[in-house]
Amino acid sequence: MTRNDLTPRAIVERLDQYIIGQQEAKRAVAIALRNRWRRQNVPEEMKDEISPKNIIMIGPTGVGKTEIARRLAKLDNSPFIKVEASKFTEVGYVGRDVESIIRDLVELSIGMVKEEEQEKVLSKASDLAEEHLLDILLPNKPRDTGVVDLLPADGKAGEGEPQPHEIDNTREKLRRLLRDGHLDERVVEIEITEARSGPMIEIFSASGMEDMGMNIKDMLGSIFPPKKKKQRMKIKEALQKLIEEEQQRLVDMEKVTRTAIERVEQSGIVFLDEIDKIVGDDGSHGPDVSREGVQRDLLPIVEGSSVNTRYGIVHTDHILFIAAGAFSASKPSDLIPELQGRFPIRVELDSLGKEEFIRILTEPHNALVKQYVELMATEGVKLVVKEDAIAAIAETAALVNDRTENIGARRLYTIMESLLDKISFEAPEMAGQEVVIDADYVGQQLDEIVEDEDLSRYIL
Numbered sequence: 001m002t003r004n005d006l007t008p009r010a011i012v013e014r015l016d017q018y019i020i021g022q023q024e025a026k027r028a029v030a031i032a033l034r035n036r037w038r039r040q041n042v043p044e045e046m047k048d049e050i051s052p053k054n055i056i057m058i059g060p061t062g063v064g065k066t067e068i069a070r071r072l073a074k075l076d077n078s079p080f081i082k083v084e085a086s087k088f089t090e091v092g093y094v095g096r097d098v099e100s101i102i103r104d105l106v107e108l109s110i111g112m113v114k115e116e117e118q119e120k121v122l123s124k125a126s127d128l129a130e131e132h133l134l135d136i137l138l139p140n141k142p143r144d145t146g147v148v149d150l151l152p153a154d155g156k157a158g159e160g161e162p163q164p165h166e167i168d169n170t171r172e173k174l175r176r177l178l179r180d181g182h183l184d185e186r187v188v189e190i191e192i193t194e195a196r197s198g199p200m201i202e203i204f205s206a207s208g209m210e211d212m213g214m215n216i217k218d219m220l221g222s223i224f225p226p227k228k229k230k231q232r233m234k235i236k237e238a239l240q241k242l243i244e245e246e247q248q249r250l251v252d253m254e255k256v257t258r259t260a261i262e263r264v265e266q267s268g269i270v271f272l273d274e275i276d277k278i279v280g281d282d283g284s285h286g287p288d289v290s291r292e293g294v295q296r297d298l299l300p301i302v303e304g305s306s307v308n309t310r311y312g313i314v315h316t317d318h319i320l321f322i323a324a325g326a327f328s329a330s331k332p333s334d335l336i337p338e339l340q341g342r343f344p345i346r347v348e349l350d351s352l353g354k355e356e357f358i359r360i361l362t363e364p365h366n367a368l369v370k371q372y373v374e375l376m377a378t379e380g381v382k383l384v385v386k387e388d389a390i391a392a393i394a395e396t397a398a399l400v401n402d403r404t405e406n407i408g409a410r411r412l413y414t415i416m417e418s419l420l421d422k423i424s425f426e427a428p429e430m431a432g433q434e435v436v437i438d439a440d441y442v443g444q445q446l447d448e449i450v451e452d453e454d455l456s457r458y459i460l
Contacts, residue, residue, distance in 0.1 A: 008034050011075060018071050018366060019064045020359045025347045028055050029072050032320055032345070036076075036267060039318070051317060054302065054342055056275065056332055057324040059349030062408020065324040069271040078267040079109035079260075085323075086277035090293030098297045102307040102314055105268050109260035110311065114251060121250040122243070128250075129242035130178065133235070136188060137178075138171050184236035191228050192241055257311050268319040272298075276325030279334045295336045302342045352401075352408050357394035360409050368412055372420060380431035383423070388439035393419065396446055404457050418459060419445050 011030035012023070019026070032053055039050045057065045066082060073080030081104055089095030118125075177183050233241070278291040301307065304317035323343055332346060352360070361369050369385050376383040397411040419442060423435055449459050 004037065006033065006037070006075060011072070014075055015068060015071055018364045019067055020363060021352070021356055022064050022068065022349050025057055025065070025068055025349050028345050028347045029068055029322070033072060033076060036318075036320070040266075048317070051304065052320045053345050054321040055323070055345040055347065056343045057322065057347055057349055058327050058332065059324075060326050060328070060351060060406050060408055062406075062410040063349045063352055064409070065349060066271060066273065069269065069322045069324075073269045076267060077112075078269050079105055079112060079264050080269045080271070081105045081108055082271040082273060084274045084277075085272050085294065085298070086274045088278075088294050088297070090290050091297055098294065098301055099307050101270055102264070102301065102316060102319075103309045105270065105319075106261065106264055106309045106311055106314055109264045109268070110256060113256045113260040113263065114253075117251045117256055118247040121247055125243050125246035125250055128246045129239055130175070132242050132246075133178065133188070133190075133239055134171055134174055136190060137174055137183075178235070178239075181236075184234065186235050187232055188235050188238050189230055189232045190238045190242065191230050193228060193245060261311060261314055264319065265315050266318055270319055270321050272321060272323040274325055275323040275335075276327045276330050279330040292336060295339050299336070299338050299342065302339065351406065352398075354391075354394045354398040357397050357409070357412060358390055360412065361390050361394060368416055372416060376423070376427055376435070379427040381423070381427050382434040383437070384434060385437045386439070389437045389442050392439040392442040396442070396450055399450060400456055403453055414459075415446065418449065 008027065008030040011033055012026045015026045015030070032055060035050075035053065039047055042050065057068070059065060070080060070082070072078075081101065083101050083104075087096060088098050088101075091097055174183075278294045301316050302321050304315070307314045307316060321343070332340065332343075335343075350356075361367055369390065373383045373385070393412070393415055397415050400415070401407065401411050419437070422445075423430075449456050
């Protein structure tokens with residue numbers, strides 16, 4: 001759930017670390033996230049009455065719509081899924097139905113919660129795995145331990161049955177050797193559970209039948225217990241494998257399922273991209289699946305309904321939906337009125353120009369220039385990108401976006417790859433060197449491509 005310290009101002013500040021500009025959109029999502037915390041603290045009789053205020057983001061590609069939603073979910077550790085609205089079909093046609101969005105979100109949530117629970121039991125699982133491995137290395141009765149070359153070359157086994165105190169002393173010595181890593185490269189034979197395998201059947205139909213293949217596999221798994229197999233591996237790998245198996249056994253999957261479903265219902269976020277692509281076109285008729293039909297199928301999920309999943313019923317009343325689209329050939333008012341009413345907040349994102357590109361290249365924690373500097377550092381090459389080079393790159397990106405298709409900040413990726421193509425290729429032979437990128441170098445590498453508009457369409 002939303003933490004008390006995540007105020008709208010704090011959320012915007014955290015988003016500012018990764019996304020340049022778009023303050024109106026950041027404010028809208030910050031308020032939506034804070035409202036979740038507020039809803040959790042209102043009186044019980046009012047809590048269920050307060051529904052999330054869904055958002056439509058309007059703006060061209062590459063301006064930060066998806067990144068805002070993804071970073072928002074990370075702030076709150078919320079289950080988050082991004083889907084493209086154009087991939088879904090109206091009920092009755094072959095293809096994925098919109099309810100699969102919620103089923104996929106539940107699967108993601110199950111994975112998140114399971115990982116958290118496994119982390120909680122890691123210490124206990126490590127202790128159990130260690131004891132299990134010591135049992136294999138030093139059984140109570142002498143037998144083939146499966147350990148290859150465990151004893152030193154001149155070591156001698158004692159005669160007769162080992163005494164209890166001798167076993168205890170040897171066990172503790174082995175424990176110390178194991179913890180200090182002295183046995184890591186020795187080989188041991190352990191028994192592990194085989195992963196269930198089999199063909200995955202995906203059936204496209206109504207009412208959530210597409211995960212029938214997984215349900216069949218689960219039913220067969222309950223009838224036929226998992227198989228065990230013996231495998232020889234290094235002790236270091238064997239210990240990790242045993243820890244993973246102990247974690248699986250210690251985690252209460254019923255608790256994981258309950259928590260995951262509750263998290264989806266109370267803090268799930270669905271990002272519906274390309275919502276403008278399912279706006280109906282009254283002037284065309286043909287065999288295409290009705291886009292307006294997809295809108296009508298989305299409506300009950302957005303306004304709140306019960307979706308049947310393999311883990312149980314999931315209620316969508318309080319899931320936050322963030323829709324996004326360029327709306328270049330249509331407008332939000334072209335959506336069916338009922339769906340419009342379920343997205344009361346609409347924010348328009350600004351197109352990006354030279355100044356924004358300069359900031360994107362340098363300011364965020366994951367800025368593109370910083371990424372390339374670190375990549376080259378792995379080869380021992382010190383990459384220095386001067387300010388005039390950054391300005392030239394930003395100007396080139398803005399110019400190409402104006403001349404060709406405007407793909408926003410994604411243009412910076414194509415330009416940076418073209419700019420550093422030679423250096424990236426030769427970096428392994430340039431270890432220890434310093435490479436300076438200035439405006440002249442940018443001009444040498446890119447001017448010919450930029451001036452030839454046809455060439456820039458293919459390369460940039």
